[in-house]
Amino acid sequence: MPDIKTRDVVKGKVKAIDKSATAAQRMKDAYIRTKRKAENSVCSAEDSPSEYAADRVSEGTGTVLHETYHQLHRQGQKAVSSAKEDISKAKSHFHRERITDPLKKEINVRSYRSSKGTVKTVGHSRKAAKSARRSVKTAEKTAKTTIKTSQQAAKAAQRTAQTAARASHRAAQAARVAAKATVTALKAAVRATVSAVKAIIAATKALISALIAGGWVAVVAIIVICLIGLLVGSCFGIFFSGEDTGTGQTMRTAVQEINQDYEARLDTIKSSTRHDVLEMSGSRAVWPEVLAVYAVKTTTDPDNAQEVASMDDSKKELLKDIFWQMNEISSRVETSTDTVVTETDDGNGHIVQTTTTTNRTTLYIHISHKTADEMADYFRFNADQRKQLAELLAEGNRSMWSAVLYGIGTGDGEIVTVALSQLGNVGGQPYWSWYGFGSRVEWCACFVSWCANECGYIDAGVIPKFAGCGNGVQWFKDRGLWQDRSYKPRPGDIIFFDWNDEYGQDGNSDHVGIVEKVEGGVVYTIEGNSSDMCQENRYTVGYYEILGYGTPAY
Numbered sequence: 001m002p003d004i005k006t007r008d009v010v011k012g013k014v015k016a017i018d019k020s021a022t023a024a025q026r027m028k029d030a031y032i033r034t035k036r037k038a039e040n041s042v043c044s045a046e047d048s049p050s051e052y053a054a055d056r057v058s059e060g061t062g063t064v065l066h067e068t069y070h071q072l073h074r075q076g077q078k079a080v081s082s083a084k085e086d087i088s089k090a091k092s093h094f095h096r097e098r099i100t101d102p103l104k105k106e107i108n109v110r111s112y113r114s115s116k117g118t119v120k121t122v123g124h125s126r127k128a129a130k131s132a133r134r135s136v137k138t139a140e141k142t143a144k145t146t147i148k149t150s151q152q153a154a155k156a157a158q159r160t161a162q163t164a165a166r167a168s169h170r171a172a173q174a175a176r177v178a179a180k181a182t183v184t185a186l187k188a189a190v191r192a193t194v195s196a197v198k199a200i201i202a203a204t205k206a207l208i209s210a211l212i213a214g215g216w217v218a219v220v221a222i223i224v225i226c227l228i229g230l231l232v233g234s235c236f237g238i239f240f241s242g243e244d245t246g247t248g249q250t251m252r253t254a255v256q257e258i259n260q261d262y263e264a265r266l267d268t269i270k271s272s273t274r275h276d277v278l279e280m281s282g283s284r285a286v287w288p289e290v291l292a293v294y295a296v297k298t299t300t301d302p303d304n305a306q307e308v309a310s311m312d313d314s315k316k317e318l319l320k321d322i323f324w325q326m327n328e329i330s331s332r333v334e335t336s337t338d339t340v341v342t343e344t345d346d347g348n349g350h351i352v353q354t355t356t357t358t359n360r361t362t363l364y365i366h367i368s369h370k371t372a373d374e375m376a377d378y379f380r381f382n383a384d385q386r387k388q389l390a391e392l393l394a395e396g397n398r399s400m401w402s403a404v405l406y407g408i409g410t411g412d413g414e415i416v417t418v419a420l421s422q423l424g425n426v427g428g429q430p431y432w433s434w435y436g437f438g439s440r441v442e443w444c445a446c447f448v449s450w451c452a453n454e455c456g457y458i459d460a461g462v463i464p465k466f467a468g469c470g471n472g473v474q475w476f477k478d479r480g481l482w483q484d485r486s487y488k489p490r491p492g493d494i495i496f497f498d499w500n501d502e503y504g505q506d507g508n509s510d511h512v513g514i515v516e517k518v519e520g521g522v523v524y525t526i527e528g529n530s531s532d533m534c535q536e537n538r539y540t541v542g543y544y545e546i547l548g549y550g551t552p553a554y
Contacts, residue, residue, distance in 0.1 A: 235388050237309035238295040239397075242404040245310040251404050254316045255287060258323050259424055263533075266365065266426070269331050275363035280532045281427040281440070282367035285326040288401040288421065289372040292392040294322045296385050326375060331365045367426045413492035413554070415463075418451045419514045419526040425534040435467055444512050445469055447528025448494060451514065462552045469496060469509035476550035485546040489515045494550035495525055509547050513537070 241251035262284070270278065295308045298318060306315065342354045370378065372393060376386050402417040428443030431450040445467050452463035464475040473496055476482045489495065497511040513527030516536065523539050523546075530537060539546060 235292075235295040235299045235308065235392060237299070237307050238291055238392070239400045239404060240309040241311060247310060247312045249311040249313075249316065251291070251311055252406070254311050254319055255405055257316070258320055261320075262323075262327070262424055265329055269329070269365060270363070273331070273333055273363050275333060275361045277360060277362040278365070278532070279362055280365045280367075281429060283369065283425045283427060283430055284367050285323075285369040285371070286421055287405055288393060288398075289375075290319075290323050290326055291401070291404070292389055293326070293372055293375045293379075294319050295392060296381065296388050297322065297379055300385055300388075322375075325378070326370045328368050329365065330368070331363065333361060333363050335359055335361045365426070413490075414455045415451050415457065415514060416491050416516050416526070418454045419447075419534075420516070420536075422447070422451070422528075422534045423526065423536060425528075427532060428529055431528060432467075435465075437467075441467070442529055444527060444529040445472060447534065448472070448512055448514060457552065457554075462554060463494065463550075469512045472496065472512060472550060473509050473547070481551045481553065483549045483551055485544070485548055486542050487549055487551075488541055489518060489523060489549050490551075491515055491517050492552065492554060494552065495523070496547040496550065497545050498547040500545055505545070507547075515549070 238251070244250050298306050298308050298315070308315070336359070338358050338360055340356045340358060342356065344352050344354065346352045372389055376389055381389065399417065402420070406417065406420045428440065428447060431446040432441050432443045434450050434453075435446045437446075449458065449463070449465045449467070452458050453465070457463040458465050464472060466472040466475065472494065473482070476494070483489070483493075493515040495513050495515050496509040497513075498505045498507060499510045501510070511527070511529075513525040513530075516524040516526050518524070518541065521541050523541055523543075525537050525539070526534065527537055528534050
């Protein structure tokens with residue numbers, strides 16, 4: 001019947017409207033929760049790009065949900081109002097039909113018409129409901145699209161931030177490259193001005209690198225240039241002369257050349273003079289004193305002051321002049337007639353004495369030297385120059401002199417440094433007289449003991465004071481500090497020899513020295529009383545005339 005159908009349609013319409021209203025209410029609740037979350041969140045300048053984008057997504061979603069809720073609410077109100085009117089009309093129709101039977105037919109007709117109108121109205125309501133559902137779907141699609149768009153925006157923002165970070169990293173790298181280029185340019189410019197800059201920059205390289213890492217490029221440049229100007233122009237530039245500044249020469253090579261010249265002069269005297277006996281005495285000036293005098297005189301010369309951090313031919317000639325002004329070699333020859341009485345048995349039990357006369361020629365070579373203070377008097381140094389000389393020769397600068405002269409730092413063994421400083425000393429007088437002898441003795445052990453004493457090793461019980469090689473061997477053996485010839489020594493070890501001479505090898509030590517280094521299977525040594533000089537010698541590891549090694553517990 002039309003009235004029943006009308007009632008069912010109306011009920012269905014009401015249910016659809018209720019669902020729409022429920023969906024709208026849920027969207028409203030979601031909006032309120034999103035809004036509250038956004039209000040409770042804090043976004044500062046320090047938030048990451050992804051956090052910022054998430055906040056924008058929340059704000060955009062909330063706006064869409066809010067607008068969708070209001071649209072659905074308006075549509076739902078219209079549909080509810082229309083449905084209420086239709087229900088009211090239907091109730092009125094049913095009521096009239098029950099009260100007035102005579103008018104049933106007419107009421108039925110009117111009811112039919114009314115129902116027809118109601119059906120039409122319900123049709124309109126269905127259309128409104130469908131429109132509302134379409135609005136909901138459209139809103140959902142819009143929300144999804146907005147969320148997707150906001151997510152894409154967030155990803156884009158994150159990508160932009162990453163790109164910016166990479167660009168910043170590249171900019172930082174470019175800045176570091178520029179900084180390095182700046183320092184390189186400064187080095188080149190300074191080298192062009194003063195040839196010693198390379199050595200000084202090498203000495204301050206670690207400091208420059210550390211400061212550059214902190215962005216102090218400009219400050220470093222100023223400091224380096226100031227330091228270069230101060231150091232190169234002073235006598236202390238001598239401590240940087242161990243580096244090649246582009247001339248192919250260093251202080252070390254110049255010293256080696258002068259040492260060879262010194263030994264060549266001695267060899268010339270020996271070979272050009274016939275002699276039966278050679279007697280050498282005296283000692284030459286030590287190199288730190290020679291270089292200190294050279295540094296002060298060269299940098300303070302009123303007519304031609306020069307820096308001493310670099311080495312070239314002209315400066316090497318200046319150094320040679322000072323060396324030979326401080327050292328003098330003299331020689332003389334004496335011939336004596338000796339009467340020798342020999343006793344023999346004539347075979348009959350009688351002793352027969354025979355007197356013979358022999359002539360003996362003795363070559364005496366004496367080396368004398370001036371000290372740094374004597375040279376200060378010789379050159380008439382003023383008070384300021386003498387102060388500079390004393391500062392250069394201060395005890396605390398010993399390791400710096402070793403680095404300049406021998407390329408040896410503090411980690412290479414202090415006794416090696418001391419021994420190297422004595423190369424070229426002749427006759428051993430400083431060593432045997434220090435030990436307590438009134439005249440010359442075989443002084444190789446005295447030399448080792450003197451070097452040990454200079455380092456404080458005798459007082460510390462690290463190396464014994466000994467004048468006889470055998471005593472030194474026994475000292476090390478007694479303390480478990482002995483190694484045989486097969487041992488690969490280290491710098492600072494004490495090397496003992498058993499010469500295969502006219503008496504042959506008897507297992508006793510005939511000579512002693514100090515191990516300088518071991519390279520390529522070769523042991524380098526510094527030995528006193530080697531041809532009556534302090535000399536550097538070399539032997540293969542395991543050489544048969546090496547008796548063994550004392551290994552001090554440094």
